[in-house]
Amino acid sequence: MHKKPIKIVLPLALGAAGGFAYWYFIGCVTGSCPLTSQWWTSTAYGLLIGATFLLGGKKSSAD
Numbered sequence: 001m002h003k004k005p006i007k008i009v010l011p012l013a014l015g016a017a018g019g020f021a022y023w024y025f026i027g028c029v030t031g032s033c034p035l036t037s038q039w040w041t042s043t044a045y046g047l048l049i050g051a052t053f054l055l056g057g058k059k060s061s062a063d
Helices: 005-025 039-052
Strands: none
Touching: 005 039
């Protein structure tokens, strides 16, 4: 069974937006933080976190 495109794009977009928002509002002032010192690394990390929601558990059909 295939997922609808919106169910794939939405978690990825929300994760990327969350990562960018974290960099923009909190970020790292000193530049020594590996994940939040640059916008693209923080956004990519957020995208990765959003992708984990796509992996969800499989439903058991053993009932």
